[in-house]
Amino acid sequence: MGSSGFSWKLADHPKLPKGKTVAVVVLDGWGEAKPDQYNCIHIAETPVMDSLKKGATEKWRLVRAHGTAVGLPTEDDMGNSEVGHNALGAGRIFAQGAKLVDLALASGKIFDGEGFNYVKECFALGTLHLIGLLSDGGVHSRLDQLQLLLKGASERGAKRIRLHVLTDGRDVLDGSSVGFVETIEKDLAELRSKGIDAQIASGGGRMYVTMDRYENDWNVIKRGWDAQVLGEAPHKFKSAVEAVKTLRAAGANDQYLPPFVIVDDSGKAVGPIVDGDGVVTFNFRADRMVMIAKSLEYADFDKFDRVRVPKIRYAGLLQYDGELKLPTHYLVSPPEIDRTSGEYLVHNGVRTFACSETVKFGHVTFFWNGNRSGYFNPEMEEYVEIPSDVGITFNVQPKMKAVEIAEKARDAILSRKFDQVRVNLPNSDMVGHTGDIEATIVACKAADEAVKIILDAIEQVGGIYVVTADHGNAEDMVKRNKSGQPLLDKSGNIQILTSHTLEPVPIAIGGPGLGPGVRFRSDVPNGGLANVAATVMNLHGFEAPSDYEPTLIEVVDN
Ligand SMILES: O=C(O)[C@H](O)COP(=O)(O)O
Ligand SMILES: [Mn+2]
Ligand SMILES: [Mn+2]
Incomplete structure (x- = not known):
C-alpha cells in the first residue's frame, strides 16, 4: 500500500474460487x-x-x-x-475523446491550451494543415468539430489553411463523401471571402490512405505522406468535389478512394507540407492515428522513405498513445x-x-x-x-x-x-x-x-x-x-x-x-x-x- 492508501491488492471474492482458467x-x-x-x-x-x-x-x-x-x-x-x-x-x-473535444470546443479552452499555442506559432509565416477523416460518423472524428477548429484557427490568426481529407464510407454510408466534401468546400469558400487562403490540398479513402492501424501496412501511411507532405499522387484535380466524383465514377468506393492532390492552373500541388508549417491531425480516436503520428513526429523512422521531412509544429487533436506519449503536443487531453x-x-x-x-x-x-x-x-x-x-x-x-x-x-x-x-x-x-x-x-x-x-x-x-x-x-x-x-x-x-x-x-x-x-x-x-x-x-x-x-x-x- 502506498502512502496515499492506494493498493493494487484486490479483496478475495467471498464465494468464488481462484485458479480457474x-x-x-x-x-x-x-x-x-x-x-x-x-x-x-x-x-x-x-x-x-x-x-x-x-x-x-x-x-x-x-x-x-x-x-x-x-x-x-x-x-x-x-x-x-x-x-x-x-x-x-x-x-x-x-468521457471519451469525442465528448472531451466537444467540451473543449464549447468552452473555447481548446484554443488556450499548450497544443494549440504550439501550433499557432506557425500562423505568422506558415500554413496550418488539418489532416483527418471527413464525416459525421463520430467514431474517429466529426465534421462539426473540424468546422469549429477551422473557425477557431482562422479567428486566431491562421491565414493560410490546407485541408487533407480522408473519405469515410465505413462509419457512414458509402457515397456520402461527396456531400461532406461539398459542405466543407462551402466553409472554405466562406473563409476565402474573409481573406483567408483556405482550400483542400489532398485526399484519399481512409482504408487506402493514412488510416491504417497496428502497423498492418505502412504503404497506407506512405500514400498519405506522398500526397499530404510531398504533394505527389497518381491523381491530380482542380477541385476535391471533382476528385471524389471522378474517382467514384471510375469504380472506387469512399473507403478505398485512391490518393489525389489538388493542383493549381500550372499543375502545381496547392498544399504540400513544408518547413515552418503547422499540422493538426483532427481525429480524436487513437488507433488509426498512431502510425501517421509516428511518421510526422519521429526523427528516427525507417518504415518508408519519407524523402523530405519538413520541420513542422505538429499536434494531435488528442494524444493517441499514453505510453509512448505520442504525439508530444495535442489540443485536448485524452481520457485518463x-x-x-x-x-x-x-x-x-x-x-x-x-x-x-x-x-x-x-x-x-x-x-x-x-x-x-x-x-x-x-x-x-x-x-x-x-x-x-x-x-x-x-x-x-x-x-x-x-x-x-x-x-x-x-x-x-x-x-x-x-x-x-x-x-x-x-x-x-x-x-x-x-x-x-x-x-x-x-x-x-x-x-x-x-x-x-x-x-x-x-x-x-x-x-x-x-x-x-x-x-x-x-x-x-x-x-x-x-x-x-x-x-x-x-x-x-x-x-x-x-x-x-x-x-x-x-x-x-x-x-x-x-x-x-x-x-x-x-x-x-x-x-x-x-x-x-x-x-x-x-x-x-x-x-x-x-x-x-x-x-x-x-x-x-x-
Ligand atoms: O476503424 C474502423 O475500422 C471503423 O471506423 C470502426 O470499427 P471498429 O471500431 O470496430 O474498429
Ligand atoms: Mn469493434
Ligand atoms: Mn468496426
Whole structure:
C-alpha cells in the first residue's frame, strides 16, 4: 500500500474460487437485432452462439454497447471498438475523446491550451494543415468539430489553411463523401471571402490512405505522406468535389478512394507540407492515428522513405498513445483511463494471454489497457499477434484468421500457463464494414466456429468462458428509416449499412469451472460493457474495486 492508501491488492471474492482458467472472447461487431434477411448473424449458421443464447437464461443476457454507456456524447452515437474495449477493460465509463473535444470546443479552452499555442506559432509565416477523416460518423472524428477548429484557427490568426481529407464510407454510408466534401468546400469558400487562403490540398479513402492501424501496412501511411507532405499522387484535380466524383465514377468506393492532390492552373500541388508549417491531425480516436503520428513526429523512422521531412509544429487533436506519449503536443487531453482490470489482475497474480490478428490486435491489448501500449508485467503476460492479410478487403477472405486466433487461444488454455485467455474475433466487424452481405454471413459462421474451438478447450481444463462483443455491426446491414424499414436509394436499391449499429450485444458465461450458483443478476438491467470487468474479476476469484461498475453476476446457494 502506498502512502496515499492506494493498493493494487484486490479483496478475495467471498464465494468464488481462484485458479480457474477464464477465456474472455470478444466477437467484434456482433450485436443483437431482430431476425430478418439483413441480419447476417441470424442468417449465418451459428450453432455455438445460438446454443449459448438458448441455454440457461441466467447465463446469457444483453448489455449496452453504445452512447453514454460507453462514454460517448449522446445515445445516437453508435458503439465502436475503442470505447467498447476501453469499457470492457477499464470497468468504468470515461468521457471519451469525442465528448472531451466537444467540451473543449464549447468552452473555447481548446484554443488556450499548450497544443494549440504550439501550433499557432506557425500562423505568422506558415500554413496550418488539418489532416483527418471527413464525416459525421463520430467514431474517429466529426465534421462539426473540424468546422469549429477551422473557425477557431482562422479567428486566431491562421491565414493560410490546407485541408487533407480522408473519405469515410465505413462509419457512414458509402457515397456520402461527396456531400461532406461539398459542405466543407462551402466553409472554405466562406473563409476565402474573409481573406483567408483556405482550400483542400489532398485526399484519399481512409482504408487506402493514412488510416491504417497496428502497423498492418505502412504503404497506407506512405500514400498519405506522398500526397499530404510531398504533394505527389497518381491523381491530380482542380477541385476535391471533382476528385471524389471522378474517382467514384471510375469504380472506387469512399473507403478505398485512391490518393489525389489538388493542383493549381500550372499543375502545381496547392498544399504540400513544408518547413515552418503547422499540422493538426483532427481525429480524436487513437488507433488509426498512431502510425501517421509516428511518421510526422519521429526523427528516427525507417518504415518508408519519407524523402523530405519538413520541420513542422505538429499536434494531435488528442494524444493517441499514453505510453509512448505520442504525439508530444495535442489540443485536448485524452481520457485518463487508469487502473484497468488488466493492470489489477496482473498485480494479483493473474497470468494473462491476449491474442488477435493484426487489424484487431490492439483492441485486446492497447484499448483494453486504456490506450496504453506494452505490457504491465512481461513476466505475467503474453500478447500474440497473428499477421492479418494485407492489401485486401476482407470480404475476399471472410474467414480471416479466426481459426488461427482460436487455436492460439486453445493452446494457451491447454498449456495451463495462463489464468486469463483473451481474444478478439474480428470477422463480423471487418467483413460487415465491407457491406458485402454474403461474405458477412460467411464471416459470422467462421467466428462461431472459432468460439467452439475455445469453448472446447475450456471444457477440457475445467475452466470458465465469458463470450461477449464490443458493439453491433453484422446484425444489421441495411440503413433503415425511423420505423425500421429498409431505406431505398434513388434507383430503388436498398442502402447498405457498412457501419456499426446502436444495438446491444450478448454476453454469455459458462464452462465446467463456473460454480453452480453463479448467474446473472436481475438488478442491473441497464448493464453495459463497463460492467464486464468486475464480472471477469469475480470469475478470477476477486472482488472488483469499489468504483468499478457493478458486476453482472451473483452467487446463489443451490
Ligand atoms: O476503424 C474502423 O475500422 C471503423 O471506423 C470502426 O470499427 P471498429 O471500431 O470496430 O474498429
Ligand atoms: Mn469493434
Ligand atoms: Mn468496426
